[in-house]
Amino acid sequence: MATEMTRREWMKAATAALAAATTTSGLLRADEPFATSPSGKGTGSAVAGSAPAGPVVIEGGQVIQPRRELPILRKTQVLVIGGGPAGVSAALSARRLGVDVTLVERYGHFGGLWTGGLVLYVFPMFDRKGKQVVRGMGEEMLKRIEKLDRGAINRKGNPTVDAEAAKYAMVEMVVESGMNVYLHCWACEAILVGGCVRGAVFESKSGRQAILADVVIDTTGDGDVFASAGAGYEKTIYDIGLVSRLGNLDKVDKAKAAEAKAAGAKPPGNLGAATPIPGVTWVNMRGPKADGLDVAELTRIELNSRRAIWKNVERIRQSPGYEQAYLVETAPQLGVRLTRLLEGVSRLTYAEARAGKTFSDAIGCGGVEGSTPVEWQIPYGILVPKTLDGLLTAGRSVSADFKMADILRLIAICYVTGQAAGVAAALSVQDKCPPRKVEIARLQAELKKQDVWIG
Ligand SMILES: Cc1cc2nc3c(=O)[nH]c(=O)nc-3n(C[C@H](O)[C@H](O)[C@H](O)COP(=O)(O)OP(=O)(O)OC[C@H]3O[C@@H](n4cnc5c(N)ncnc54)[C@H](O)[C@@H]3O)c2cc1C
Numbered sequence: 001m002a003t004e005m006t007r008r009e010w011m012k013a014a015t016a017a018l019a020a021a022t023t024t025s026g027l028l029r030a031d032e033p034f035a036t037s038p039s040g041k042g043t044g045s046a047v048a049g050s051a052p053a054g055p056v057v058i059e060g061g062q063v064i065q066p067r068r069e070l071p072i073l074r075k076t077q078v079l080v081i082g083g084g085p086a087g088v089s090a091a092l093s094a095r096r097l098g099v100d101v102t103l104v105e106r107y108g109h110f111g112g113l114w115t116g117g118l119v120l121y122v123f124p125m126f127d128r129k130g131k132q133v134v135r136g137m138g139e140e141m142l143k144r145i146e147k148l149d150r151g152a153i154n155r156k157g158n159p160t161v162d163a164e165a166a167k168y169a170m171v172e173m174v175v176e177s178g179m180n181v182y183l184h185c186w187a188c189e190a191i192l193v194g195g196c197v198r199g200a201v202f203e204s205k206s207g208r209q210a211i212l213a214d215v216v217i218d219t220t221g222d223g224d225v226f227a228s229a230g231a232g233y234e235k236t237i238y239d240i241g242l243v244s245r246l247g248n249l250d251k252v253d254k255a256k257a258a259e260a261k262a263a264g265a266k267p268p269g270n271l272g273a274a275t276p277i278p279g280v281t282w283v284n285m286r287g288p289k290a291d292g293l294d295v296a297e298l299t300r301i302e303l304n305s306r307r308a309i310w311k312n313v314e315r316i317r318q319s320p321g322y323e324q325a326y327l328v329e330t331a332p333q334l335g336v337r338l339t340r341l342l343e344g345v346s347r348l349t350y351a352e353a354r355a356g357k358t359f360s361d362a363i364g365c366g367g368v369e370g371s372t373p374v375e376w377q378i379p380y381g382i383l384v385p386k387t388l389d390g391l392l393t394a395g396r397s398v399s400a401d402f403k404m405a406d407i408l409r410l411i412a413i414c415y416v417t418g419q420a421a422g423v424a425a426a427l428s429v430q431d432k433c434p435p436r437k438v439e440i441a442r443l444q445a446e447l448k449k450q451d452v453w454i455g
Contacts, residue, residue, distance in 0.1 A: 079213035084112020086395025087219030089418030124367030138415025223340035232343030241287030242305035250279030257321030344399025346381030
């Protein structure tokens with residue numbers, strides 16, 4: 001009986017809310033800006049907590065989420081969702097143009113797979129002749145990291161960073177920029193007004209809240225926001241692995257190890273590659289091909305990878321000379337390489353990059369990887385959804401064929417696409433035009449001002 005009353009009460013409230021929401025005055029226009037303060041510092045009033053949620057009910061065997069009003073956490077000009085290399089680069093670059101920027105991240109740190117995934121090796125920064133073609137925001141971040149004690153090694157080649165140094169450097173840059181930040185905040189749905197994305201709904205310890213924006217940049221890596229908004233995309237199945245770090249490899253008894261090798265002992269397991277911390281290596285893992293959007297698959301791979309890593313460490317420690325080796329940590333974030341690829345205004349193919357095709361809307365260049373030529377250009381169109389307005393993507397979810405996406409997902413290229421998305425979003429706000437209509441010459445000029453090499 002008590003349950004029946006609750007449901008009836010809820011139905012009454014839901015009907016009233018529906019009526020209020022569909023009155024013309026209550027509707028939002030797709031082109032209406034959410035402009036905040038001209039200083040770009042943001043004036044959106046923070047809401048302390050979420051309104052009490054209506055109970056989720058079971059009706060006819062189906063779980064029903066009631067309709068309810070959501071508190072607005074903030075109104076902003078540029079909303080960047082996902083604080084990986086692409087998202088941080090986008091947010092910082094947009095902020096340089098003086099617009100109000102809000103960066104939201106589901107975890108407690110910046111860097112995405114670069115730091116949380118312990119993927120520490122940044123490439124491809126250089127062309128085949130050794131010229132650095134990835135500059136701009138990526139180079140600025142690496143310079144900050146390099147200045148820190150044990151922050152980075154191999155800065156003149158493709159650098160390897162320390163994850164904690166990178167996280168710290170990004171915190172400094174984000175805080176200095178004066179943007180708004182929400183950590184521990186997971187975007188679960190896009191807000192759509194007349195075919196235009198105008199924000200997103202987030203879940204956090206504060207409950208379910210909305211952030212409204214003039215332009216949204218989806219840098220979740222998985223296209224969570226563009227998929228929710230209804231943009232076209234291609235889904236990929238790719239290798240998923242868990243990265244780890246080993247310690248004490250500077251304490252290997254080399255004479256003992258050489259003696260064992262000469263006596264025919266098996267080599268130790270995977271010892272990984274050097275990091276800026278002496279004796280500590282990062283151990284990459286290819287992992288099985290799986291669907292990075294399937295929680296059951298993610299769980300299975302996480303559990304299996306942890307077992308495999310521990311077995312690898314045991315094997316190493318049983319190898320003569322390697323007894324002191326230990327597992328420093330496993331990555332807090334599972335290594336999902338590719339999931340959703342946007343259906344963009346354009347789609348970069350590996351054949352085009354390999355042929356050195358140039359683009360009138362180029363926003364940057366990538367360095368050599370595989371058989372890519374001396375340098376290759378990246379068109380703006382791969383960041384722009386074919387149909388939706390108010391939205392851009394950057395990072396590992398841009399529009400490309402699979403072989404090219406496998407290169408575009410690399411960290412150095414994520415800085416480039418992130419920076420272009422950030423500048424384009426800021427120009428879209430300033431010029432009051434949708435991102436697809438941003439003047440390319442102006443976009444390229446701003447990027448050059450921010451030291452991007454366009455080619
Ligand atoms: C095992 C492995 C090895 C690799 N090796 C290399 C290498 O050696 N060199 C190299 O350059 N690259 C390498 N890569 C690729 C590279 O690490 C990633 O492709 C790159 O980090 C992608 O950057 P991104 O910003 O697009 O996405 P991500 O790094 O995935 O960042 C996305 C961010 O968005 C957040 N997020 C996701 N969903 C939501 C949501 N719904 N709401 C809020 N926040 C959200 C995430 O927490 C994360 O911080 C490797 C990748 C893997 C998995």
